[in-house]
Amino acid sequence: MSSLWSKIGLSALLLFFIVALGWVGYRMFTNELDTKVRTIIYVPKTIDSSIEFWEVMKQGVATAAKEFGADVHTVGTDTELDVDKQIQLLEQAIQKKPDAIILAATDYYRLVPIAEKIKAAGITLITVDSGLNGGVSESFIATDNYEAGRKAAQELIENIYSDDQVAIVNFVQGSATAIEREKGVRDAFSQNGVNHVYDTLYSNGSSQRAYQLTIDLLKKQPQLKGIIGLNEPSTLGAGLAIMDMGLKSKVKLVGFDNSSSEVQLLEKEIMLGTVIQKPFTMGYLAVKTALEVVSGHKVPPVMDTGSEFITKENMYTSENEKLMFPFIE
Amino acid sequence: MKPHRFFRSRSIHNNIAISFSLLILCTTIVLSYTSYRLSSAAVMGNSVAYTSQLIEQVKLNIENYISNMESIAALVLTSSDLEKYVKGSSSGREGKVKDKQLASQYLRSVIQSRTDISSIVYASSEGITVSDRLDAVLKPLPELIAQEWYQQAMNQTGVAVSSSHVQHLFQDEYRWVVSISRKLSDTFSEMEADRQGVLLVDLNYSVINNLCKQIELGKRGYVFIVDPSGSLVYHPQQQLIYSQLKFEQLETVLGIKSGSVTVNTGNEQKLYTVDTTSFGWKIVGVTYPDDLVANKQQMQGTAALWGAVSLIFAMAISVLLSYALTKPLKNLEINMKKAERGEFDIRVEIESTNEIGKLARTFNLMIMKIKELMSQIVMEQEMKRVSELKALQAQIKPHFLYNTLDSIIWMAETGKMEEVVEMTSSLSKLLRSTIGEGEELIPIARELEHIRHYLTIQNMRYRNKFTYSIEVHEDILECSILKLVLQPLVENAIYHGIKHNPEQGHILIRGKKEQNDITIQVIDNGVGMNPEQMSKLLLQKADYRIGSGVGVANVNHRIQLYFGDHYGLSFTSEMEEGTTVTLRIPALYEEGSP
Numbered sequence: 001m002s003s004l005w006s007k008i009g010l011s012a013l014l015l016f017f018i019v020a021l022g023w024v025g026y027r028m029f030t031n032e033l034d035t036k037v038r039t040i041i042y043v044p045k046t047i048d049s050s051i052e053f054w055e056v057m058k059q060g061v062a063t064a065a066k067e068f069g070a071d072v073h074t075v076g077t078d079t080e081l082d083v084d085k086q087i088q089l090l091e092q093a094i095q096k097k098p099d100a101i102i103l104a105a106t107d108y109y110r111l112v113p114i115a116e117k118i119k120a121a122g123i124t125l126i127t128v129d130s131g132l133n134g135g136v137s138e139s140f141i142a143t144d145n146y147e148a149g150r151k152a153a154q155e156l157i158e159n160i161y162s163d164d165q166v167a168i169v170n171f172v173q174g175s176a177t178a179i180e181r182e183k184g185v186r187d188a189f190s191q192n193g194v195n196h197v198y199d200t201l202y203s204n205g206s207s208q209r210a211y212q213l214t215i216d217l218l219k220k221q222p223q224l225k226g227i228i229g230l231n232e233p234s235t236l237g238a239g240l241a242i243m244d245m246g247l248k249s250k251v252k253l254v255g256f257d258n259s260s261s262e263v264q265l266l267e268k269e270i271m272l273g274t275v276i277q278k279p280f281t282m283g284y285l286a287v288k289t290a291l292e293v294v295s296g297h298k299v300p301p302v303m304d305t306g307s308e309f310i311t312k313e314n315m316y317t318s319e320n321e322k323l324m325f326p327f328i329e
Numbered sequence: 330m331k332p333h334r335f336f337r338s339r340s341i342h343n344n345i346a347i348s349f350s351l352l353i354l355c356t357t358i359v360l361s362y363t364s365y366r367l368s369s370a371a372v373m374g375n376s377v378a379y380t381s382q383l384i385e386q387v388k389l390n391i392e393n394y395i396s397n398m399e400s401i402a403a404l405v406l407t408s409s410d411l412e413k414y415v416k417g418s419s420s421g422r423e424g425k426v427k428d429k430q431l432a433s434q435y436l437r438s439v440i441q442s443r444t445d446i447s448s449i450v451y452a453s454s455e456g457i458t459v460s461d462r463l464d465a466v467l468k469p470l471p472e473l474i475a476q477e478w479y480q481q482a483m484n485q486t487g488v489a490v491s492s493s494h495v496q497h498l499f500q501d502e503y504r505w506v507v508s509i510s511r512k513l514s515d516t517f518s519e520m521e522a523d524r525q526g527v528l529l530v531d532l533n534y535s536v537i538n539n540l541c542k543q544i545e546l547g548k549r550g551y552v553f554i555v556d557p558s559g560s561l562v563y564h565p566q567q568q569l570i571y572s573q574l575k576f577e578q579l580e581t582v583l584g585i586k587s588g589s590v591t592v593n594t595g596n597e598q599k600l601y602t603v604d605t606t607s608f609g610w611k612i613v614g615v616t617y618p619d620d621l622v623a624n625k626q627q628m629q630g631t632a633a634l635w636g637a638v639s640l641i642f643a644m645a646i647s648v649l650l651s652y653a654l655t656k657p658l659k660n661l662e663i664n665m666k667k668a669e670r671g672e673f674d675i676r677v678e679i680e681s682t683n684e685i686g687k688l689a690r691t692f693n694l695m696i697m698k699i700k701e702l703m704s705q706i707v708m709e710q711e712m713k714r715v716s717e718l719k720a721l722q723a724q725i726k727p728h729f730l731y732n733t734l735d736s737i738i739w740m741a742e743t744g745k746m747e748e749v750v751e752m753t754s755s756l757s758k759l760l761r762s763t764i765g766e767g768e769e770l771i772p773i774a775r776e777l778e779h780i781r782h783y784l785t786i787q788n789m790r791y792r793n794k795f796t797y798s799i800e801v802h803e804d805i806l807e808c809s810i811l812k813l814v815l816q817p818l819v820e821n822a823i824y825h826g827i828k829h830n831p832e833q834g835h836i837l838i839r840g841k842k843e844q845n846d847i848t849i850q851v852i853d854n855g856v857g858m859n860p861e862q863m864s865k866l867l868l869q870k871a872d873y874r875i876g877s878g879v880g881v882a883n884v885n886h887r888i889q890l891y892f893g894d895h896y897g898l899s900f901t902s903e904m905e906e907g908t909t910v911t912l913r914i915p916a917l918y919e920e921g922s923p
Contacts, residue, residue: 020637060568063565063566063569066549067549067566068549069548069549260501260503263503264501278568278572280568280569281568281569281572281574284566284568284569284574285574305572306572316494316495316497318492318494318560318561318571319571321494321495322567322568322571323568323571324495325495325503325505327505327534327535327538
């Protein structure tokens with residue numbers, strides 16, 4: 001009897017230690033799991049390093065990757081227009097089974113099927129800057145373009161009379177960004193009684209075309225008092241047109257985005273100001289949000305990274321310097 | 330079951346093992362915890378010390394760059410080429426242009442091999458501007474002298490160090506630099522106030538950026554630099570701070586010259602390690618205590634794992650050790666069990682001279698003593714038995730002798746000489762055989778002869794009151810029987826059966842073999858006995874009193890003493906019909922060995 005009890009006692013003790021050891025092992029193992037490096041594939045619209053916007057976004061991505069200990073791979077196309085190639089790259093990305101994919105969609109509609117496929121593969125999808133029809137992604141991190149459009153319009157309105165005539169130089173028909181921005185501009189105009197708005201000019205992303213269209217318009221409509229350019233080439237074309245027509249300070253220009261050409265327009269006071277986005281913040285938040293989703297946190301479906309209105313006066317403040325003149329290593 | 334009872338019921342082996350294990354468990358826990366605490370404190374201390382070292386290194390490097398630029402500025406200010414142009418000593422437009430070219434060339438030569446310097450520019454309010462650049466076009470003077478580097482240098486003596494900023498000196502050129510500017514009047518003291526100029530040396534921001542970026546402080550740590558006015562010179566997440574996504578406690582930093590402080594920014598704890606450069610920049614190393622905590626968890630895990638591993642090893646060892654310790658005890662126990670069962674031919678191997686060895690030795694001695702005592706007891710018992718037998722044999726003689734001698738006397742008195750002779754002869758033979766050679770076992774034939782003599786005597790004594798016959802199978806005549814066992818039975822038949830019977834009685838002695846036993850029956854046809862009397866017969870003590878039945882009990886006792894309890898006497902009797910006494914002994918053909 002005594003020996004039986006002893007055996008039971010010893011076995012129980014041994015079992016206890018084995019269980020304790022197992023528990024410790026399990027804890028360490030799960031710890032390992034928990035601190036496992038997340039892999040993210042980041043697919044910008046382009047990996048063309050001459051385009052500052054994407055370079056700065058990449059910096060934001062890299063900063064977040066370092067801070068949160070994620071492993072981020074960047075793959076992308078050479079131009080922003082190669083939709084097929086981007087789809088192909090995403091196909092390859094799915095094969096690599098990352099924890100998340102961060103995508104700046106080159107097309108609002110055509111990338112939806114591949115996005116569905118990414119989700120079906122159990123991969124977290126975050127869209128950044130340019131979203132997808134139907135909001136397929138877990139979260140869309142971008143500038144609130146409607147709000148940015150309103151901001152640009154507000155600035156112009158403050159410098160013209162409400163019965164002045166204004167024009168809008170948009171970049172491409174059917175682009176979500178372009179539509180949102182224009183909608184913001186038009187809403188701000190109508191709310192402030194600016195009702196003489198000409199038909200939208202489309203530069204199709206070419207500053208030459210924007211320049212030509214603006215020249216034509218200025219010639220046709222000499223009483224035009226304000227122009228809003230909705231992206232960099234559109235703004236630049238419009239600005240150069242105003243400059244060449246000698247209409248500086250007669251025709252007010254508010255633009256979008258930043259480039260050294262635009263800075264010169266600002267310095268020459270051809271342009272009142274420009275609305276700039278925050279690509280660094282976008283990149284940073286995209287990675288942060290992706291990791292939050294992977295860890296099972298709830299995230300808002302849309303995140304606005306904000307925009308700033310930059311003028312000649314405020315462009316060298318330390319806050320705006322970083323946005324206007326991103327330091328590219 | 331109460332715990333202590335539970336514990337008490339265990340073997341020493343298990344008790345030792347459990348006690349050891351508990352002891353080891355406690356020790357391991359205490360040791361693991363202490364080592365974890367010590368090492369986590371060490372890790373924390375190390376990390377702070379390491380960060381301070383790195384930060385100091387960054388500080389020295391930056392100071393080095395800035396002082397380099399200061400010395401370049403000092404060098405430039407002593408240059409005769411520049412002085413000549415600034416003072417406008419050459420006359421005529423051509424001379425001035427030439428002077429400017431010389432000055433520009435000189436500036437170029439100074440920084441030719443310096444990739445860290447972006448540009449050198451001299452500008453004065455009266456319209457003199459010169460730079461090291463051939464290609465780039467400087468902005469108009471009013472714009473230049475409105476810029477911060479110019480204003481700052483003018484408003485202070487010595488060197489003004491700007492924060493990092495975009496330099497927009499040249500048309501269409503926007504570079505990130507740190508500006509060092511110095512008022513020229515310090516060296517050209519003879520100049521009038523309105524002819525003062527400022528020399529600007531721009532340090533490429535990438536120098537500082539690269540310097541700070543390469544610093545690794547744990548997994549997430551980083552370095553940032555803030556100038557005395559609180560604006561960030563370098564911060565890896567500057568844009569996030571401007572977007573209010575990240576926060577730094579700049580007031581706290583500005584209040585510290587050097588040292589470490591823990592701050593809460595947003596929802597996170599950070600450890601700032603601050604150092605201040607000679608010109609007022611604060612170099613701040615940021616580490617996350619949480620990173621260390623993650624490290625801590627790993628340490629916790631490691632400590633616990635190793636604790637558990639060593640625990641299991643220690644337990645195994647303690648089980649083995651306790652087994653080794655208790656093995657001699659177990660061995661002793663086994664031997665003791667044997668002794669308990671009555672085996673005394675054992676000897677415990679003495680393996681050591683320790684307590685257990687001594688115990689084994691004592692046990693061996695004890696067993697030896699017990700063995701001695703046992704054999705002594707056996708011997709004594711044997712002696713006792715022998716003497717008892719002797720006594721029982723001896724008991725027969727006087728009782729019978731008196732009666733026989735009385736009969737002889739009586740017969741002699743009545744003159745029956747022939748009968749006296751016959752009886753005396755029988756008695757003589759009877760006594761001879763009784764005394765015999767002192768052996769205990771005799772062949773049945775001899776015992777029968779003896780009983781014939783006895784019956785002869787008795788028959789004469791009782792004047793043919795009975796007849797007798799002996800029917801013993803020939804096979805058993807050579808078998809051994811205890812001496813003088815039949816006589817008391819016959820005696821009993823005569824005294825208790827025949828004597829009181831008014832008619833002539835008959836005594837039949839019948840002997841035969843029954844399997845391995847021999848039965849000899851003494852059958853009389855006397856008065857018989859009731860069961861009470863029969864049971865009394867065997868119960869009577871074998872004492873020396875002469876009394877009825879004593880002899881029968883003696884016979885039974887002797888047979889059982891000699892052959893064992895299976896053997897002895899049994900009775901059947903019926904009143905007025907007679908008694909049969911059956912004697913049962915084993916069939917022994919060889920004389921002497923039972």
